[in-house]
Amino acid sequence: MNPITFEGILCGVEAETSVDVSNLMVYLAQIPDPRAARGVRYRLVDLLTLLVLAKLGGEDSLRGMAEWVKLRGSELVQLLNLPRNSLPHQTTYERMLAKLDVEVVEQQVGAYFAAHSPAEGTINIDGKTLRGSIPAGETQGVHLLSAYATRPGVVLQQCEVDGKANEISTAPQLLASLDLRGKLVTGDAMFTQRSLCDQIVTASGDYLLAVKANQPHLLEAIAESFLPPPPNHGYPQPPLPTASAETVTKGHGRLVYRFLDAHSHLVDYLDWPHLAQVFRLQRIRQDPKTGLLNYELCFGITSAAHDQMPPECLLDQTRQHWHIENRLHYVRDVTFHEDACQIRHTKRQTILAALNNLAIGLIRQCDFDFVPDARRYFDLHYQEAYQLLCS
Helix, strand or coil: CCCCCCHHHHHCCCCCCCCCCCHHHHHCCHHHCCCCCCCCCCCCHHHHHHHHHHHHCCCCCHHHHHHHHHHHHHHHHHCCCCCCCCCCCCHHHHHHHCCHHHHHHHHHHHHHHHCCCCCCEEEEEEEEEEHHHHHCCCCCCEEEEEEEEEECCCEEEEECCCCCCHHHHHHHHHHHHCCCEEEEEEEEEHHHHHHHHHHHHHHEEEEEECCCCCHHHHHHHHHHHHCCCCCCCCCCCCCCCCCEEEEEEEEEEEEEEEEEEEEECCCCCCCCCCCCCEEEEEEECCCCCCCCCEEEEEHHHHCCCCCCHHHHHHHHHHHHHHHHHHHHHHHHHHHHHHHHHCCCCHHHHHHHHHHHHHHHHHHCCCCCHHHHHHHHHHHHCHHHHHHHHHC
């Protein structure tokens, strides 16, 4: 594939060659600049690039990012071929972020990662509240619903919702913007909705969802299917489902035993869209110091058939769903200090959250074991960080 030149994109010059989908700068350059042309000293793509480089370099606040850029002034001017020797002030970034279209930014970031995601894989959907956006005396702030691809470890799309209760109504919009062909969509019990399951399978995907009390009849039927029937004298006892898988893991000082069994006996009985299997998952956690045991029982459904998704795969996929918490939300909170951000302007906070997703996704493409290690490395080798954006 022959990429068009970066200068050609910025100048709006039409090129006969096709766009290189591996170049992040191409996607950033397609974000329209909402600022008035008069008085603009820095191109929008340059401002976004500087913010991403500062994010990769370990800075999270706008003040810290602006200072990070200024301390590397002459080198960054030469690296980005900026038209001015001076670099933007913090207020320049603030005004720019306040005017940007959040949806367009999310679409471009998601489109870049979607071009790199494999044709098949798992997409986790889950929500997260930006706690720094909660006004004093209130309990609700900016709430974002994300679609996270587990294999490349990137956010494919992110939408803002009004609150936790509205994730159900936002999920169809989120999934409609994604290519679900060959994908397995996982989510917690909140997303176990008939219309959402039908939408996923209609889009040539599959679902794997937990079932809890929000679907009482479905939960009761699945739970009863795993119980032995009452004895009937004179007739043999029917066998219980035998397709099962189990794992034993040790981590964080805990010993965890997981046992999953599944069957398809309820496919013709339950009136649920595209249902292929139901499963029961049992977890037993043991504290090695005290020896105390914690037992957890949960149920779920999937549209993937047994030959496509045997119990071993079901058990693995139920564990992978938590990647969105452990590898995305936890990293944004602890490493990128997202919840500690005190910017009250909701649009700025939302765009900075999108830039956090972008930085995490870029780091996942590199050979780093830990995200903090990558940020320390790019703090010194910011030229390599820039090449990561351009290649």
